[in-house]
Amino acid sequence: DARVTQTPRHKVTEMGQEVTMRCQPILGHNTVFWYRQTMMQGLELLAYFRNRAPLDDSGMPKDRFSAEMPDATLATLKIQPSEPRDSAVYFCASGLVQGVQPQHFGDGTRLSIL
Amino acid sequence: AQSVTQLGSHVSVSEGALVLLRCNYSSSVPPYLFWYVQYPNQGLQLLLKYTSAATLVKGINGFEAEFKKSETSFHLTKPSAHMSDAAEYFCAVSDPNFGNEKLTFGTGTRLTIIP
Numbered sequence: 029d030a031r032v033t034q035t036p037r038h039k040v041t042e043m044g045q046e047v048t049m050r051c052q053p054i055l056g057h058n059t060v061f062w063y064r065q066t067m068m069q070g071l072e073l074l075a076y077f078r079n080r081a082p083l084d085d086s087g088m089p090k091d092r093f094s095a096e097m098p099d100a101t102l103a104t105l106k107i108q109p110s111e112p113r114d115s116a117v118y119f120c121a122s123g124l125v126q127g128v129q130p131q132h133f134g135d136g137t138r139l140s141i142l
Numbered sequence: 143a144q145s146v147t148q149l150g151s152h153v154s155v156s157e158g159a160l161v162l163l164r165c166n167y168s169s170s171v172p173p174y175l176f177w178y179v180q181y182p183n184q185g186l187q188l189l190l191k192y193t194s195a196a197t198l199v200k201g202i203n204g205f206e207a208e209f210k211k212s213e214t215s216f217h218l219t220k221p222s223a224h225m226s227d228a229a230e231y232f233c234a235v236s237d238p239n240f241g242n243e244k245l246t247f248g249t250g251t252r253l254t255i256i257p
Contacts, residue, residue, distance in 0.1 A: 032185070059243050061244075070247070070248075070249045070250060071186075071232065071247045071250070073244070073245075073246075076240070076243070076244055078241075078243065083240060083244075084240065084244065119185055119186070121185070121186075123243060125241065125243060128174045128191065128193045128236065128242050129243075130176060130188040130191055131186075131188075131245065132188075133178075133185030133186045133187070134185050135183070135184050135185045136183075136184075136185055
């Protein structure tokens, strides 16, 4: 089965460091979503791309977070500078703009900011 | 705006008993609805989806859900719980303002199976 691939799976770093998370969507999918999951806030949508164009990043703290799709096979989420409150699991999901297609999730990046 | 409410953040059932996980939605237009399951240290996996065809939707692993417009509900059921069903379950509603691609998720229900 085709899968969404996220790297790294785990990341521990110190406050103030830059963090880059990567996502390889399923080949042929043209929507990409970044989510953050925490115990307190649950699952939050951070950013959403269609055909590599950002459509909604209203859930993302703009001062430190950025999301891009350099090409159709790679999406990135960067945090600079990182803060302890950014500790969470970050999920990428991809889907198709065709009918009502479900989102397919990666296994996430577990981020710990010390 | 679309929203989803999952009643009960934790549900425990005995192995072999009926599983019922509740989901109520709010939507300005007829919604598309989804149930996802999340196992520890994994991403969310689709269980089933409602897209305005049959109101009773069958999914994987023996789960099904019924869309009830009058009650604005989309509850998830399984006749007989299995130990492997222990996981967190999320209900989600699509956003028609974004071509129904964007989803709003509920806060999740953690299902525990008692041996």
